[in-house]
Amino acid sequence: MSRLNYQTARFLTSAPTLTECPPDQGAEVAFAGRSNAGKSSAINALTQQKALARTSKTPGRTQLINFFSLGEDTARRLVDLPGYGFAKVPEKVKLEWQRHLAEYLHKRGSLRGLVLVMDVRHPLTEFDETMLGWADDKEMPVHILLTKADKLKSGAAKNALQQVRNRLREWEDLVSIQLFSALKRQGVEEAHQRLDDWLLRED
Template identity: 65%
Template sequence: MKSAPKLAQCPEDSGAEVAFAGRSNAGKSSAINRLTGNSKMAKTSKTPGRTQLINFFSVDEHDGMRLVDLPGYGFAKVPLKVKQEWERNLEYYLQHRQSLRGLVLLMDIRHPLTDFDTTMINWAHEAGMPVRILLTKADKLKRGPAMSTLLSVRKALDPYGALVEAQLFSATRGDGLEDLQEQLDVWLLTRFEDEDEITPAE
C-alpha cells in the first residue's frame, strides 16, 4: 500500500491497523508472509535490518484495515543516529497512532525479552495498547524447552496484566498461526465505541 520513511508520510490515521515489530533477526517478514499466505508480501533477507521503512499493507481497502511492518531493530548495521531516529518514530507511533489496534511483537524464542523488546512493551503499555508476543522459530527447539521458555516469558509479563500475552510461533511449520489469526480478528474486525474497551482475545 505504502512505504513511509517518516510518520508524517503514513496513510491517513483512520480505520484499523495492527503493527508488527521485532529485532531484525526475529523473523518478522517471514511471519507476515505466512500469515497472509503470500511469500512475497514482506521482503525477507539474509541481511538483518533491511526493513528501514514503515510498510503498510491493505487487508481490506473498503474497511480501511491494514497490517504495518515496522523497521527492525537490534542487529541492523546502520548508523547510531538512524537507529535513534527509528526509536523516536516507533515510540511516537505506538503512543499516538489512533487507528492502531494492537502490536504484534516478535522475538526469537532462543533470545526473548531483550532490553529493547522490554522498551517496546513499556511504550505500548503506557499507551494502553494490547500486545501479542510471538516467540518465533519455535521449531528450532524441542517441545519441552519451547514450552519452558513460553512459561518463563509469561511469568516475566505478569506485571503488565492481560494487555500483554505471549504464544509460540513458527513461520516454517505454521505453529501458532490460528491463534494469531484469531487475535487479529479481534483487533481488526471488532469496532470499539470506546478505546478503553480494547482487550486481547481469551
C-alpha cells in the same frame, strides 16, 4: 475460523515518518521485532504469501514503516515496523528511527494492537523491553509471537513460553503470548484470532 482473509493482504505504501503514513482512520495492527527475530517470515506465514514482507536490498528500506491493506479494504491494515539490532547503521540514524517509531506508537489513533515478534531462544531483549514500555505507556495491547518454535523440542518450547509468561505476569492484562513457527505454520490460527479480535473490534 478466521473472519478476515489475510491471504488478500497487499502492499499499500511505505512511510519514513508519521506525517507520511496513510490517513489515520480504520484499524491497523503493527508488527515489531528485532531484525533477526523472524518478523517477515511471520507476516508471510500469516498471509500465506512468500514475499509480502521481505528484506529489501535497498539501503534504508528497513527504516520505513510498511503498510499492507487486506485486499481492496484499505480501512484494515497490517503494518510492518522497521526492525534493528544487527543493522549496521550509525547511532544517530537509530535514534532518529526510534523517535519516529515512538511517535507512531503514541500518536497513531487507528493502531489497535502490537504484535511483538521474539525468537523463542532469545526472548525479551532490550529492544523487546523498550517496545513493551512504549505499549504500556499507551495501554496498547500486545500479542507476543515466540517464533522459531520448531528449533526447540516441544518440552523446551513450552518451558520457554512459561518463562516469558512468568516474567511478564505484571502485564498479563495487556499482554498475551503464544508459540509460533512460520516453517511449520504452528500457531497461525491462534494469531489470526487475535488479529481478528483487534481489527474487527467496534469502538
